[in-house]
Amino acid sequence: MTFSKMLIVGYGTMTGAMVEGWLRAGHSRDSFEVYHPTKTEVERGLAVHNTWPEAQYDFVLLGVKPHMIDDVAGGIAGVCGANTAILSVLAGVELDSLASRFPSAGGVVRFMPNLAVAIGKSPNALMAKGIGEETRAEVTKLASDLGTAEWIEDEALFDLVTALAGSGPGFVYRFIDALAAGATRLGLPAEQAERLAVAMVDGAGSLAAGSEHSPRELARRVASPGGMTQKGLDVLDEGSALQELVTECLRAARDRGREMADSARKNG
Secondary structure (H helix, E strand, O other), X not given: OOOOOEEEEOOOHHHHHHHHHHHHOOOOHHHEEEEOOOOOOOHHHOEEEOOOOOOOOOEEEEOOOHHHHHHHHHHHHOXXXXXXXEEEOOOOOOHHHHHHHOOXXXXXXXXXXXXXXXXXXXXXXXXXXXXXXXXXXXXXXXXXXXXXXXXXXXXXXXXXXXXXXXXXHHHHHHHHHHHHHHHHHOOOOHXXXXXXXXXXXXHHHHHHHHOOOOHHHHHHHHOOOOOHHHHHHHHHHHHXXXXXXXXXXXXXHHHHHHHHHHXXXXXX
8 A cells, every 4th residue: 555645634733743743754745635624724734625525545544532533424434445544543432433433444543642743753552453464564654754653452451552652741741840840849940940851851761762771770870879869769769659650640541541432332
């Protein structure tokens, strides 16, 4: 399957960021079109259709709110053929729920990115039903152009992967904010504390991404026995407090995905 045309249904923050990443990776702007019932222009200058196009596409990127999926299912059916793959970024909507709504498509793919797609640094979780090897390879390439491609084999784990890789940036941003706020409470000017926290996490993340060592080992290496870093780590490690807090954070996000999946199954 050679990628030629993609129709985007639900052009918002996430799907717009994906397009930005694909354009950065060298894809042609002409490869992307948008369906929207009222807008005549969207960011990045893509062609916009106010009615459903009389054409079939290689991919349909589905980015509407999960509760709106049935509102667009009929229109999407008209632009799908046997060689069309549905790429869904809808949290909590399972493959069977997608397949039941788009029976005329050649296959369905759960594609879970985060906003770092815009700069080509998102981990992208993938799972598919009904696609062949050629389409799978093309989907892998599309995901890799936005960061990394991680195929998930067990759909029962997909909501957890979404909590980690999709929702994770929100948790990291909150931790950065907590670092800056803590430094401010201890005396640093707020703007300076925030600059230092952001720059530190940028460097630490890049180092972890390029290191042969695990994050646990990197933490051990940066901490001298009895030194400043170790004293701070002792606070985070006491009673496994940080680990327990993060586990509960991921559990809450995962369980919300399961609730959304239940809703999609009932309405499908």
